Amino acid sequence: MEIKVLGPGCKNCKNLAKVVQDAVAELKIDARIEKVEDMDQIVQAGIMITPGLIINGKVKSTGKVPKKDAVIKMIQEEA
Amino acid sequence: MTLMTILQSGINELLEYLSAHVLTCLVPAFFIAGGVAALVSTGAVLKYFGPRAPKHLAYGVASVSGGILAVCSCTVLPLFAGIHKKGAGLGPAVTFLFSGPAINILAIVLTARKMGWELGLARAIGAVVFSIVIGLLMAFIFRKEERRKLNDDAGMFAGEEGKPVGHLLAFFGTLMAILLFGTMAIPFWSKVAIIMALLSFLAVVLTQWYDGDEVREWLLETWKFVKLIFPILLVGVFVAGVLKVVIPTHWISSSVGGNSLSANLVASVVGSLMYFSTLTEVPIVKALLDMGMGKGPALALLLAGPSLSLPNMLVVRSVMGTKRTLVYVLLVVTLATVTGMIFGSIVG
Secondary structure, eight states: OEEEEEOSSOHHHHHHHHHHHHHHHHHTOOOEEEEEOOHHHHHHTTOOSSSEEEETTEEEEESSOOOHHHHHHHHHHHO | OOHHHHHHHHHHHHHHHTSHHHHHHHHHHHHHHHHHHHHSOHHHHHGGGSTTSOHHHHHHHHHHHHHHHOSSGGGHHHHHHHHHHHSSOHHHHHHHHHHHHHSOHHHHHHHHHHHOHHHHHHHHHHHHHHHHHHHHHHHHHTTGGGSOOSOOOGGGGOOOOOSOHHHHHHHHHHHHHHHHHHHSOOOHHHHHHHHHHHHHHHHHHHHHHOOHHHHHHHHHHHHHHHHHHHHHHHHHHHHHHHHHHHSOHHHHHHHHOTTOHHHHHHHHHHHHHSOOOTTTHHHHHHHHHHTTOOHHHHHHHHHHTTTOOHHHHHHHHHHHHHHHHHHHHHHHHHHHHHHHHHHHHHHO
């Protein structure tokens, strides 16, 4: 499973990365978490409002930091 | 001048801002900002910036939606890049870029409160009109180079349905009414009665049309804003108070006093380069006004200040290139100067 957290590096983006890490740890799954901070890549990926969350290529969330349970649900949807 | 005098001036300034006078306008404004962040669906606004959206809508929405979309200041960039390269194009993207920091309900409310409703209104109208004019000018100047470069990506802007507009109007309308009546010069008990009535109405609106999660989200976003902005505002206020005694007033009155071209120009240029954290431009400009800055130059600073700063210019440059960035900055400084001069001559 490939999870991407996209954002140029402000507090919200870092928070999202942390929430995702916690969610993955709780689910005990094998997932590769990548933090994308390059603006071009972020736009190319279709994220207009950061922070963005992409799981296995699908955009699951933009513009907010979902709670850990919401992230867990998103991961399970894409498993 | 002693350290005591300096500290005292800072503290005095703080006390002026921590007054009922200021708080009655700031508190509702924070709730409104929180409401915008929590309840206005960014997806619903996004669809106006697609490549096939009617241009007049793109400009119009861009000029006012900065406050809705750019809630996290770092998100201005991807949005700007996205609208520019894949959506409605350079014009609306620049309009959005300028209006984001400029159309800030907290800042406009505080400006009106501390520096008079004329300046607050001028700032609000100026920001909207500016952003559209600058966007249009940029689109015109660079029209030949802005032919569709990347493939249309209407999908990105498909957006999503937001809450019904009526529900949003009821909610925000009531909050705005609380703000307006709270700050109006009417007898105290009439004010209390009206506000209680408005709050009851708000409670009804919330129970009928909003669920618990949304209300929680609203309160959470409001609190996040307070935590983020209020401390910095207080620092700005303290610094402004300090500046008032540290900087000789004749420096201010000779460089930006009156309403001359040079006064407005200096104010615009300084505003464009200086970085202002959200809301801090208000105590600083107020202090400058107290020290002899003219009203025209004050408006020029308020228009050029929040949207531009040296760090911001560098970052924008990485998205739209040096040439466009320079033109953008020049347009802002010129328009701010001119607007300042016009305003200065109207209010005298």
